[in-house]
Amino acid sequence: MHENDRDLLPEGLGDRLPQQAWASQTVRRAAHDVLASHGYARVETPVLEFEKALASRMAGVQVRRMFRFMDPVSLRMLAMRSDMTAQVARIAATGLSQAPRPLRLSYSGQVVTVKGDGLDPARERLQVGAELIGTDSPDGAAEIVELAIEALRAAGATGVSVDFTLPDLVDTLSAGALPLPASSIEKVRRMLDAKDAGGLVDAGGAAYLPLLYAVGPFDAAIERLQDFDLNGTEERGVLASRIAGLRAIAARVGDKARLTLDPSERHGFEYQSWFGFTIYADGVSGSLGRGGTYAILGQAGRDPEAATGFSLYPDPLIEALAAGAGEERRLFLPLGHDREVAARQRAIGWVTVAALADGDEPIALGCSHRLEGAEAVPL
Amino acid sequence: MHENDRDLLPEGLGDRLPQQAWASQTVRRAAHDVLASHGYARVETPVLEFEKALASRMAGVQVRRMFRFMDPVSLRMLAMRSDMTAQVARIAATGLSQAPRPLRLSYSGQVVTVKGDGLDPARERLQVGAELIGTDSPDGAAEIVELAIEALRAAGATGVSVDFTLPDLVDTLSAGALPLPASSIEKVRRMLDAKDAGGLVDAGGAAYLPLLYAVGPFDAAIERLQDFDLNGTEERGVLASRIAGLRAIAARVGDKARLTLDPSERHGFEYQSWFGFTIYADGVSGSLGRGGTYAILGQAGRDPEAATGFSLYPDPLIEALAAGAGEERRLFLPLGHDREVAARQRAIGWVTVAALADGDEPIALGCSHRLEGAEAVPL
Numbered sequence: 084m085h086e087n088d089r090d091l092l093p094e095g096l097g098d099r100l101p102q103q104a105w106a107s108q109t110v111r112r113a114a115h116d117v118l119a120s121h122g123y124a125r126v127e128t129p130v131l132e133f134e135k136a137l138a139s140r141m142a143g144v145q146v147r148r149m150f151r152f153m154d155p156v157s158l159r160m161l162a163m164r165s166d167m168t169a170q171v172a173r174i175a176a177t178g179l180s181q182a183p184r185p186l187r188l189s190y191s192g193q194v195v196t197v198k199g200d201g202l203d204p205a206r207e208r209l210q211v212g213a214e215l216i217g218t219d220s221p222d223g224a225a226e227i228v229e230l231a232i233e234a235l236r237a238a239g240a241t242g243v244s245v246d247f248t249l250p251d252l253v254d255t256l257s258a259g260a261l262p263l264p265a266s267s268i269e270k271v272r273r274m275l276d277a278k279d280a281g282g283l284v285d286a287g288g289a290a291y292l293p294l295l296y297a298v299g300p301f302d303a304a305i306e307r308l309q310d311f312d313l314n315g316t317e318e319r320g321v322l323a324s325r326i327a328g329l330r331a332i333a334a335r336v337g338d339k340a341r342l343t344l345d346p347s348e349r350h351g352f353e354y355q356s357w358f359g360f361t362i363y364a365d366g367v368s369g370s371l372g373r374g375g376t377y378a379i380l381g382q383a384g385r386d387p388e389a390a391t392g393f394s395l396y397p398d399p400l401i402e403a404l405a406a407g408a409g410e411e412r413r414l415f416l417p418l419g420h421d422r423e424v425a426a427r428q429r430a431i432g433w434v435t436v437a438a439l440a441d442g443d444e445p446i447a448l449g450c451s452h453r454l455e456g457a458e459a460v461p462l
Numbered sequence: 463m464h465e466n467d468r469d470l471l472p473e474g475l476g477d478r479l480p481q482q483a484w485a486s487q488t489v490r491r492a493a494h495d496v497l498a499s500h501g502y503a504r505v506e507t508p509v510l511e512f513e514k515a516l517a518s519r520m521a522g523v524q525v526r527r528m529f530r531f532m533d534p535v536s537l538r539m540l541a542m543r544s545d546m547t548a549q550v551a552r553i554a555a556t557g558l559s560q561a562p563r564p565l566r567l568s569y570s571g572q573v574v575t576v577k578g579d580g581l582d583p584a585r586e587r588l589q590v591g592a593e594l595i596g597t598d599s600p601d602g603a604a605e606i607v608e609l610a611i612e613a614l615r616a617a618g619a620t621g622v623s624v625d626f627t628l629p630d631l632v633d634t635l636s637a638g639a640l641p642l643p644a645s646s647i648e649k650v651r652r653m654l655d656a657k658d659a660g661g662l663v664d665a666g667g668a669a670y671l672p673l674l675y676a677v678g679p680f681d682a683a684i685e686r687l688q689d690f691d692l693n694g695t696e697e698r699g700v701l702a703s704r705i706a707g708l709r710a711i712a713a714r715v716g717d718k719a720r721l722t723l724d725p726s727e728r729h730g731f732e733y734q735s736w737f738g739f740t741i742y743a744d745g746v747s748g749s750l751g752r753g754g755t756y757a758i759l760g761q762a763g764r765d766p767e768a769a770t771g772f773s774l775y776p777d778p779l780i781e782a783l784a785a786g787a788g789e790e791r792r793l794f795l796p797l798g799h800d801r802e803v804a805a806r807q808r809a810i811g812w813v814t815v816a817a818l819a820d821g822d823e824p825i826a827l828g829c830s831h832r833l834e835g836a837e838a839v840p841l
Contacts, residue, residue, distance in 0.1 A: 092511055094535050098553055099506035101567075107506055108494075115487075120808040122792060122815035122827075124480035125487060129586050130509060130542075130572050131529075132471055150510075150540075152531040155576055156473050156585075161529075163510075163542075174477055183826035185818055188480075192572075193509050197534055206535075207508050215818075222818045413501060429499040436501035439564055439594075439601045447562040448501075 095199050095206030099401075106405035107209065110397050111191055114211045114234040121230055123189035123213050128170035130193070134162040140172040140380050143353030148196045163195045167210050168394055172379040175216045176388070184217025203369070205398065212374075214392035219376035221328035223391045224358050225335035227374055231362055231393040232339050235371060238397060239404050242365030244341035247301065247332070248348040249325055250355040250375065252294070259321035260314070261290045275347035294347050301333050301342035308346055325357055332358075358391075367399045415445035415453045415462070424457045433459065474578050474585030478780075485784035486588065489776050490570055493590045493613040500609055502568035502592050507549035509572070513541040519551040519759050522732030527575045542574045546589050547773055551758040554595045555767070563596025582748070584777065591753075593771035598755035600707035602770045603737050604714035606753055610741055610772040611718050614750060617776060618783050621744030623720035626680065626711070627727040628704055629734040629754060631673075638700035639693070640669045654726035673726050680712050680721035687725055704736055711737075737770075746778040794824035794832040794841070803836045812838065 092098070099107055115125065133154075138146045149162040164170060167190050175186055191211040199205055213230055215223050232243050249255075253272045257263040263271055264287070271288035278295055297308035305326060312320030320326075333342050340362075351373050352359040359375030374393025381387055416425050416437040425435050436448050445453050445462055452459040471477070478486055494504065512533075517525045528541040543549060546569050554565060570590040578584055592609055594602050611622050628634075632651045636642040642650055643666070650667035657674055676687040684705060691699030699705075712721050719741075730752050731738040738754030753772025760766055795804050795816040804814050815827050824832050824841055831838040 092508065092515070093533055093538070093540060096508040096511055098508065098549075098557060100553070100557055101503035101505060104504040104506045108504060120813055122813050125483040126480060127478035127483045127486055129471065129475040129477065130574060131586075132475055136471070150531065152529065154472055159472070161472060170477075174479070178477060178479055183823070183828075185822070185827075187815070195509060207510075218818055220818060226816060226818065434499055434501050436566070437605060439597055439599060439605065443564070444562070448564075449562075 093206075095204045097207075102405040102408045103401060105408060106401045109404065110238040110401050111209070111211060113237040113239070114395065114397070115189060115191065117234045117237045118189040118213050118230065121187070121226075123187040123230075125189050126171060126174055128164065128167055128174070128190065128192065131161050131163045132170070133157075134160040136173060137162050137164065137169050140169050140176065141354045141377060144169050145353075148198070150195060150197055164192075165194050165196045166394070167192055167194060167212060168214065168392060171212070171214050171392075172216075172390070175214070175390070176379055176381055185223065186216040187213070188216065189213045208396050208398055209401070210394050210396060212372075212392060212394040214390055216379065216390045217388060219356060219358070219378075219389035219391050221331040221358075224328065224376060225332045227391045227393055228332055228360055229336050229339065231360075231372065231374060231395065232336060235362065235364060235395065235397070235400070236339075238400055240364035240367070240371065240400055242341075243339070244343065244363045245336065246343045246345055246348070246361045246363070247329055248344075248352060248359040248361070248375075249322075249329075249346045249357065250349055250352040250359045251357055252322075252325075252346050253291075255321055255325070256291070260312075263287065272347075272349065276349050298345050299343060301329075301337075301344050304344035304346075305329060305333070308344065328358060356389075360393075362393075362395070364400070366403060369399065370396075371400060372396055410449075410451065412452065413448075413450040414459050415448065415450035417454065418443075420454050421457070425454065428454065428459065472585075474583045476586075481787045482780060482784040484787060485780045488783065489617040489780050490588070490590060492616040492618070493774065493776070494568060494570065496613045496616045497568040497592050497609065500566070500605075502566040502609075504568050505550060505553055507543065507546055507553070507569065507571065510540050510542045511549070512536075513539040515552060516541050516543065516548050519548050519555065520733045520756060523548050524732075527577070529574060529576055543571075544573050544575045545773070546571055546573060546591060547593065547771060550591070550593050550771075551595075551769070554593070554769070555758055555760055564602065565595040566592070567595065568592045587775050587777055588780070589773050589775060591751075591771060591773040593769055595758065595769045596767060598735060598737070598757075598768035598770050600710040600737075603707065603755060604711045606770045606772055607711055607739055608715050608718065610739075610751065610753060610774065611715060614741065614743060614774065614776070614779070615718075617779055619743035619746070619750065619779055621720070622718070623722065623742045624715065625722045625724055625727070625740045625742070626708055627723075627731060627738040627740070627754075628701070628708075628725045628736060629728055629731040629738045630736055631701075631704075631725050632670075634700055634704070634736075635670070639691075642666065651726075651728060655728050677724050678722060680708075680716075680723050683723035683725075684708060684712070687723065707737060735768075739772075741772075741774070743779070745782060748778065749775075750779060751775055789828075789830065791831065792827075792829040793838050794827065794829035796833065797822075799833050800836070804833065807833065807838065 138144050149165045151162045154161045194210045195207050267287045270286040274282040274286050293311040297304050312322040354377050355375035361370045361373045372395035376391045378387035414433045414435045418438045517523050528544045530541045533540045573589045574586050646666045649665040653661040653665050672690040676683050691701040733756050734754035740749045740752045751774035755770045757766035793812045793814045795814050797817045
């Protein structure tokens with residue numbers, strides 16, 4: 084087929100044809116049904132809003148990744164949403180600031196970035212998420228991790244695994260047991276993230292080396308993290324509450340997913356506080372989402388509010404589901420069929436396809452059956 | 463509550479809080495369930511694409527109403543979608559050009575315009591639609607009008623009424639029975655649209671005056687339109703096939719909706735061909751959507767393809783539904799509850815809200831019941 088230039092879609096933006104769109108809706112409905120059954124009320128947010136509003140609620144939101152342009156009505160800068168979490172945080176801090184806590188909200192929608200992410204050229208993705216606002220306790224975090232797993236499983240994911248991290252680990256250690264000069268903190272963080280032992284020593288972070296080995300299957304890794312924190316003493320380490328929190332979360336979800344620990348992983352956790360997690364499933368390359376604890380910046384003069392949440396990006400799951408979609412049963416209605424009969428067939432679950440002209444061919448139109456009198460006859 | 467400037471949303475853009483979001487999802491699901499049951503396969507389209515692609519498939523698409531900006535990747539102009547019909551037309555002419563006709567597609571999503579429409583400041587709206595591609599016959603149009611009515615009724619609309627129009631009426635008449643100088647056609651169209659009899663005469667359209675009276679309840683108005691077309695003779699008028707088409711559509715849907723005719727109405731029908739309609743419901747000011755027949759511009763060297771479709775903008779219906787939403791039954795799960803029991807309660811339809819801390823109050827959290835042992839006890 085000859086394609087005109089005008090038919091090309093911009094890089095990283097695409098359609099979903101019927102099978103993919105069916106899979107997308109199936110995934111969304113399944114995830115939202117799980118969230119709703121746990122008391123998470125859905126909210127919807129605009130696809131664009133003031134650039135400042137998208138950036139001001141949470142630390143680490145990257146305005147540079149958003150499409151931005153001037154609003155001819157307000158003459159202020161607008162941005163397309165690249166992450167709905169910041170919008171839900173805005174709702175929690177304004178329209179629902181008086182709602183009782185903990186406040187449970189869910190959402191889903193398309194988010195857009197100016198450029199793709201690493202090797203993935205996609206610039207538009209489906210985001211599905213839940214936010215538990217008013218707490219960042221281990222019990223709240225356990226509920227959020229469990230829900231992320233349950234939502235993905237309901238959407239068809241199998242072999243789910245969850246990787247835990249401690250996003251503010253270096254801040255906590257350097258303020259306590261393992262002081263670092265302010266000028267080294269960022270470099271130490273980077274070397275830990277890159278798992279670069281030599282670079283870590285060069286950066287003055289030799290004392291942090293054992294963290295590179297507190298990585299892997301959860302039960303063993305958390306023991307090594309605890310040994311590091313206690314450092315041969317029997318005193319309470321600076322990470323004691325974090326380690327206890329991770330153990331509590333793992334106890335809650337250990338029978339539902341494979342668990343791993345990577346305490347110094349920080350990619351994608353720019354706005355998280357003590358706890359973060361990334362979630363994976365069999366047959367899907369790359370992660371399906373992430374979450375953790377964070378703070379919502381409040382109104383002027385108010386304290387930030389603790390919150391815990393997750394964001395799933397189920398596009399790869401949708402592709403996998405679409406590939407396995409079966410043919411549906413469709414009933415061809417010939418010209419002059421009885422409309423009452425056709426309505427009764429739809430009421431019992433048939434998809435009907437009405438002939439509009441003599442040439443309409445049931446098989447070409449994807450039908451498996453044909454209405455004859457009041458009966459659906461296989462073709 | 464004190465609102466910071468950063469919390470204000472741009473004019474015409476807003477959130478949907480839980481009741482509104484619930485209503486929005488209910489309306490979308492109901493409409494899509496109706497469309498799916500009639501064989502309309504869902505597609506999804508990107509929220510932005512090349513400006514040229516959005517404008518090139520259909521006559522009359524107004525690029526000026528779209529947010530446009532440069533794509534830093536392609537260095538070409540992008541636009542946010544203001545109407546998904548043009549995107550579905552693109553899919554039909556490219557990715558699904560080889561699919562058998564008639565091709566039935568449905569879609570829904572948010573669309574955005576630079577400015578509000580008349581008195582309505584909204585710049586983002588939900589659009590839900592269906593397109594029947596490959597035909598613009600009266601039978602196809604009847605299916606589309608019937609589906610629009612059925613989808614709105616399933617979404618909760620009552621007292622639905624449909625106003626029919628003939629978008630290419632002046633073109634047809636001026637090319638046939640009632641010639642006009644090319645320079646007058648646009649003015650005659652405008653005066654008919656404005657129902658301005660004096661202006662119509664001034665524009666040289668005196669012969670078109672009877673059209674101003676072929677307006678109102680369908681059965682009477684179509685008779686007056688036919689009298690005008692026959693003009694006292696017994697010959698076949700230039701509008702004969704259009705009048706027969708309108709009668710066929712009316713015969714199909716006359717028992718489902720109140721029908722009216724306004725043959726020279728053209729607002730919102732810039733890209734429609736012989737048939738257009740606007741749809742209304744009780745208790746909703748303004749229309750809920752419109753539709754009709756149109757042509758999809760093909761690849762270079764190919765003929766345009768006939769199509770029929772409708773677009774609903776159900777935001778007012780969503781507001782009405784949200785206002786009447788009842789309280790749901792929610793089951794409070796106290797600290798230390800049995801998780802197996804809670805899962806069983808969800809499986810039979812309960813929404814559960816788990817306590818995370820001692821202070822969590824079931825009534826403040828919107829719960830109607832509390833789990834005691836294995837039982838849901840009213841509060």
